[in-house]
Amino acid sequence: MKTVLIVECMQEISSFNPVPSEYENFEIEQGEALFAHRGGNTAIGGALQILNADAGIRVMPGIAARAGSAGLLSEQGWRRLSQQLLEAVRAKIDAVDAIYVSLHGAMGASGELDPEGFLLSEIRAMAGPDTPIVISLDLHGILTEKMIKAIDGLAIYHTYPHVDFADTGARAARLLLRLMAGGPPAAIARAVIPALVRGDELITRTGCYGDLIRECQRLEAEGSALSAGVMIGNPFTDVPEVCSQVIISTDGDGKTAQREAERLAAEFWAMRHRMQSRLVPLERAIGQARTLKGTVCFTDAADATSSGASGDSNVILQALREAKYPKRVLAQIVDPAAAAAAHQAGVGATLSLTLGGGMDAERYRPMPVTARVKLLSDGRARLETMGLPLDAGATAVLAFEQFTVVVMSRTVSLFDRAMYFACGLNPADFDLVVVKSPHTEYHMYDGWVAANFNIDAPGATSANIAQLGHRICARPMFPLDAIHEFVPRATLHRRG
Template sequence: MNYRILTGEIEHEANTFSKVPTTLEHFRARGLLLGDEIPPARRGTRTALGAAFEAAEKFGWTLSHPLAASATPGGTVTNETFEQLCAWFLAGGEGCDGALINLHGAMVAEGFEDPEGEMLARLRAMLGPDAPIVATLDLHANVTEKMAANASALIAVRTYPHIDYYERTWQGAELVNRVLRGEIRPRTVIAKRPMLDGLDGGRTQAGPMRDLIDRGEALEVSGKALVVSVCAGFSWSDIYDVGPSVTVTADGDSTEARRIAEEFMDYAWETRAFVSTTDTEVSVAEALERAKAGEAGANKPLVIADIGDNPGGGAYGDTTDLLRAMIAADLQNAAFHAIYDPEAVQAGIVIGVGNKGRILLGGKQAPEMGGGPLEIEAQIVSITDGRFRCHGPSFLGGGAWRSFGPSLMLRVGGIEIGVISRPEQTIDLAQLSSIGIDPLHCATIALKSYHHFRAAFEPIAREVIKVDAGGLGSAGPRTYRHIRRPIWPLDEIQL
């Protein structure tokens, strides 16, 4: 029988503390493809949709692929945007026998704290109670009862940096095929605890997250569970269901699945305060001292991650304090990627390649956090349309083409600076090389990211350190209004 399967993706991670709402234009800026635009962009890539196309060929499915939409993490999605994305996506579900889709799991929309749960509920109502609906998720998803109730299975990625979307989608495809063949009837249950965060922020190198993922995979191999997904949650979403979760998918009877999920979350609660010691966070002054000390004869770069202004967590991506300090320290053979500032890009275009001029750079979104605009005399080294092909292992990679809009590289003293028109964290070497920065021959590379950069940059680095130079993602108290209370670590709790 030739089954018709709905596929596609809607990805967004909401930092509800951002003052910039996410609109359809933000999805168009990062990636919004409709219908027949999708196959040429995703087929043959090691991405979630790349795997879906390969699975369709293997199992003889006809794919309905109405929408692939992704926006850089940012503020709450407007209601109009959410409803339009839903309309496009669900229009492709008519007449389908099942669904294999890629979501994030930490989107928040106006009127919907749980938009992915709402989307899955609408899809379930359309396809019927027994149709296989499998969704892949980011491991920083804030998973809800509504999501678990309306999906046959929720399959979270198991790596951070996320490099296994392709494999997880294949896992989902095999599950969908087994349902269609009548071999299994998957049911998914969820367990949570009163935790705002925990599981070491989702780090999968070692610690409780690694332990639970390994135990879950062993259960899958043994056949005691179809899927075990561990999610660390995303604490920058001020919603009731924020926080870590475990979902377990079983065949038919979910009694054992419930026991496993609760046991796993007991362990997550017991280890909630665990923090990796592998991440070294230092002051900006110490980071620059290390950079200066290693300039002479460096054959690998010191990588400095500016975690306070990570666009991958919804920060604005335009703070200037770290760059200002690098310029003051007169670093040589250094790179900084990247400042989000479309106005500065346009100013650089007017100045022209090879010329020098004054530019007011960055600090425009929230100058009170991480530094206001930086006035510099810079040489314009390159100007591009911002389009490049990722070649790294992380989720932007897999051979997919990306664009950060008109971009340029300018030079101030011994520092080469990337300036982009669309905010994005730095996770792929091609982001630097596409504008003329050679990351393999820098003594120092400063970048705006938190952890995803490690997949591509750690192998080339002599050392990796983190600094919190201010920004929306900077450590410090946040005022929550919608999370459930009491909750750890904001409240004292005895379970």
């Protein structure tokens, strides 16, 4: 019987969020606690399904660390987290035949701009050159040179909005079993594309990006590739190797891997202009929302907590107020002081306070309101798709004028309706709903709202990429720079 060690480290950050994240942002699971992922729609859950079905495999649960998207991880937080992760691996490495590592790929820490590369290099040094290591990655991850040199294979998400967490873990586990069975070392071709993209065309169900992903799925299904993916990175993680890239892994056939990677990279490059957001001025969106029947959605992607923003933008609320928008508005905001004041006052109380502008103070200003406390909660919920827990801390529902606002103490992912539902609020009961996420699954809003306006607003995750202020990423980079000619060239990596 052979032993597979499972490790996870996942966080996505925005370098433009001034609030650093800390070790305390991470939920840490160790040992048999990882088995709770069985049957769940997580990468570990999918990997366990495949590994547990093989009678010749024993799973050794190591450690899993997961944090919501936020600002750059502090130096102290990274030091503590990385030491804990590597110590957990070191304690079990001697009994391991192979390793599966679940990653996001868009981490960043003060003093270490390639955390995943560092972890994988350290794990490789402990495991030695002959132990297979396979990873899974979010398509918004950033596969770096250091990462790819440390691994034997990888699987990448194929959906956005993401629903294939377990499927990706399962694909990674199948690849790991193949390597353990003595299959030849994979040839991994990587074609880097100097482009940062953000927009509706990245929705894989409907956008042109989805056409490229389906080509990757075809290559996998017909056996031309062991794994294939197009990674669009996270344009808000300002690190040296942020980019878009095509990754093709084959069963030793390097020429095919390179050819297909370059072909898909050329197709991607030709569509780069389409893969930019079409933003709507806030004043125009408010004007049109007045005339529409049915619920409208205001997408505040610039303050998307799931992408690493602070969540304390009140720009849309303030504009609706100043425009005297008359209909019912439902929104969310991160403001620990306001949430604490509401909890102290109690349900039914009326209090004067400010909302927002307390975290990203350079972009937002506190908004004074006199509000009634409608509901108080512990801020706990579960994501609709993944089922993973959310903990927004002390949470309150405040009502003032025509506004109903869910006020949270901590940032959590808001790419579904979970926090609204957990507070007894149904978006369909309101005329305008603010969603702090670039996209949600189709049925959550787009399938039934009268219109969805992607608002042009300031924020640490603004889709107006050229205005964010990148300082570290490689240049030239579209759309930060004009690039008149680009010919993809894939590099080949092969271990063993």
